[in-house]
Structure formats: structure tokens, C-alpha cells
Amino acid sequence: MAHDLASLTHALLDAARKAGADSADAFAIDGTSVSIDVRNGGLEQAERAEAIDIGLRVLMGQRSANVSASDVRPETMEAMALRAVAMAREAPEDPYIGLAEADQLARDWDADALELFDDSPEPAPAALEDDARRAEAAALAVTGISQIDGASAGYGAQRIHLAATNGFSGGYARSSRSISCVAIAGTGTGMERDYDGDSRIFQSDLRLPEDIGRTAAARTLDRMSPRRPKTGAYPVLFDERISSSLIGHLLSAINGSAIARGASWLLDGMGTQVLPAHLSLTEDPLRPRIMASRPFDAEGLATRPRTIVKDGVLTGWTLDLANARKLGLQSTANAARSTSGGPSPAPWNVALTQGSESREELIAAMGTGLVVTSMIGATINPNNGDYSRGAAGFWVENGAIAYPVSGITIAGNLRDMLRSLRPANDARPWLSRVVPSLLVEGLTLAGE
Structure with a gap:
């Protein structure tokens, strides 16, 4: 279930004010990642992770403290704020800490213009597995390659939001897509290995799995003897x-x-x-x-x-x-x-x-x-x-x-x-x- 990161960060700021903080900033990240590893033509590992993390920094004069959690219930955020304020009161003074002034803050940015997120559908695990298999097969097809240490494909999507008591509030999303392959040639003390991989924001920019597998194989063979x-x-x-x-x-x-x-x-x-x-x-x-x-x-x-x-x-x-x-x-x-x-x-x-x-x-x-x-x-x-x-x-x-x-x-x-x-x-x-x-x-x- 998607969280409203802006609301979470502002709730953290409210909790910090209530706990007695002079000023504060809050950071929230949520994301999804999927990774697939294949070896010898078979699926070796498939992993999917979904997580949310929230962090709060409070300032008491020139003292500060940071706390974080992965639990976004209101009572947890209240406890975080109380703990952070208590820690800040005991922290050493730092004359250089402090939030940005209002005239320093970013305004009117266009995150969409940066194209940090590929809004095409999340790839199915089967599609990621196919990419990894294709990279492995291409490397094994090169004469002289004895085995593949691993071929992998992955996808990640992340959202972030930052808010502070100086009035700043903003967030954006980013995605990633990757393929990699490690090839091995030779045996025993004569064994050599090398790799190739690619990681992009957009699936359409990613190099073909076959190219990655063949390049990993060629690099490995070049290292022999x-x-x-x-x-x-x-x-x-x-x-x-x-x-x-x-x-x-x-x-x-x-x-x-x-x-x-x-x-x-x-x-x-x-x-x-x-x-x-x-x-x-x-x-x-x-x-x-x-x-x-x-x-x-x-x-x-x-x-x-x-x-x-x-x-x-x-x-x-x-x-x-x-x-x-x-x-x-x-x-x-x-x-x-x-x-x-x-x-x-x-x-x-x-x-x-x-x-x-x-x-x-x-x-x-x-x-x-x-x-x-x-x-x-x-x-x-x-x-x-x-x-x-x-x-x-x-x-x-x-x-x-x-x-x-x-x-x-x-x-x-x-x-x-x-x-x-x-x-x-x-x-x-x-x-x-x-x-x-x-x-x-x-x-x-x-x-x-």
C-alpha cells in the first residue's frame, strides 16, 4: 500500500514541535526492489523487497539529534520526536548546524524534466529472469567460457520526500533497471573471471542481455594466462x-x-x-x-x-x-x-x-x-x-x-x-x- 510521504514528513514535524524542538526536518523514503539471479540455466534466487523508512532530525539551539524508524504509526512518530528531543538536549553544541534560510530554499523545480522515473509497468519476475537467462546463455555460447559465476537482472523504484520547519516541502521518484553477468574461463589456478553490466533509469535505454553476456565472456577470455x-x-x-x-x-x-x-x-x-x-x-x-x-x-x-x-x-x-x-x-x-x-x-x-x-x-x-x-x-x-x-x-x-x-x-x-x-x-x-x-x-x- 502506497504511503503519502508528504503527510508523513509533516506529521513528524508536528510531533517534533509538540515535543519541544526549536526546528526540525523530516525525510521519508519508500521503495520496491526485485532481483533475479540465475545459474546454469536455472533460477538461483528471486527476491522482492518493499520498505518504508522515516527519519527525523531535531535541533535544540545548536544541538541536534537524529532518529529513524520503519514504523509509520502516529504513536511511533510521537515517540521518535520525544526521543530525538531528549537526545538533542544531551548532545554537544555545534555552532555550524542549522536549517537553510527561507531565501536559500529551492522553488519552482520541475522533477519531471529530469526524467528520473520510468512510468512503464514494473517488469514481471519472469521478464527479469528471461533477461538474466539470455545474458548467461550468450556468455556460455562463447568458446572457452567454462561457467557463469552469476547472471542477474533487477528493478527498483523509490520515492523520497523532504520537509522542514523552515517551510520546505518536496519530493520526487526515481527508478532503475539493471542486468549483469560474470563469466569464468579456465580451471584451478588458471581460472579467470570478468564481468559486464548495465544500469539505467529507463528500461528502453538498457543494453541487450546478449550484448552484456558476450562482453563479459570476451573480457574474461582476454585475461587468460x-x-x-x-x-x-x-x-x-x-x-x-x-x-x-x-x-x-x-x-x-x-x-x-x-x-x-x-x-x-x-x-x-x-x-x-x-x-x-x-x-x-x-x-x-x-x-x-x-x-x-x-x-x-x-x-x-x-x-x-x-x-x-x-x-x-x-x-x-x-x-x-x-x-x-x-x-x-x-x-x-x-x-x-x-x-x-x-x-x-x-x-x-x-x-x-x-x-x-x-x-x-x-x-x-x-x-x-x-x-x-x-x-x-x-x-x-x-x-x-x-x-x-x-x-x-x-x-x-x-x-x-x-x-x-x-x-x-x-x-x-x-x-x-x-x-x-x-x-x-x-x-x-x-x-x-x-x-x-x-x-x-x-x-x-x-x-x-
């Missing part, structure tokens, strides 16, 4: 599948929470060059049909496009209200939250300037080096940017892929790595992080 290259310093191409992780480290370093704590290797980076001069990094939370799009953030501020790095120079942090106040700045409308916690900064859709060369052209330009297609583990020093990760991929000799490699470690410093980026032109435009393959010079590889 890996070697370990000689230890040394080489150029490394981060394949488009994993290149966004490099930009993710940059985004983590400019997160307002890290900056306010003084725990970032880019603490002194504002106004300095962090990328090559011909590259920019932009954020656009208003891109239609993109997973991280949203009309307003978790504090009710209107989201908007912004330039994070312009012509290589860092122009701003990622901020919610509290961290902006700590730094004497304005929020960038990047607050995110769950029902059980308060707001914190998070990036939305980002895009890095694409290059003019293809992935293959960058490989040809490498001479000798490494193409990384997967990584495991991470050791990142948040204070100085030292970087070390396990990696696998392909060795390049004379500008051409020579053989697969695995069991190696790549290391460098993120400041130097990011300033030397050379992008390809192969970014997928429908992702929330549109980042092409990235060539980085002079990383240290630990192999044989």
Missing part, C-alpha cells in the same frame, strides 16, 4: 571502466567535510592547478535520465550546474550548509543524507573534458606500459595523496597490447598523477561520472 611485468616506472592507461576512480579521489579530497577537518591533500589547493590546463571538471545535477540527478539537495537547496575545475584550476569545494558555514562559504547544494543521519556533502553528476584521441591511439603512444582494467584494494594517504593499488590489465609493448597481467601494484602521488592526465575520447555519456580512459605518465609498477 596473465603474467607479471618487470618492476619499474611506466606510463599507465586507466581504462574507461575504472578511470572514474581517479576523479573520485579528487572529489574526495575537495569534499567540504575533509577540508573543514583539515584532512585532505588538497587543503591548500583552492585556486591552484590540479589538472592539466586544457581540462575542466564540471558538475550537472540536472542532466535528464542520469542516476545522480536531483532537483534539490537533502537540505532543500536548488541544485545547479557548477564548474569544479576550470582550465585545470580548482575553483571550489563540495559543500553542505554546515561545512560551508565552517569555512565561511556558501553551500554548493551538495547535501546528501539517509533517514538515520544528518546531511553531509556528496558530489552529483560530474564530467571531465574528453580528449581528441581514441583509447587505441593512447595505447599506441605509450610505447611500453600498462593498461589497467581492474583494481583491488587501495592505500590512499588522505594528507599527502600518496597512492597505491593492486591492479590487473594488459601489458603494452611497441604501442600494442602484448599479453594480460595481474598481481601487480601501481603507486604514485595523486597530485602528480592528476596534473599529468591525458584523456581519451571514449567516456560513456549516460553515466553519472563521465570520465574517459586516462593516460598517466611515470607510475611505479611492482611486478616481478
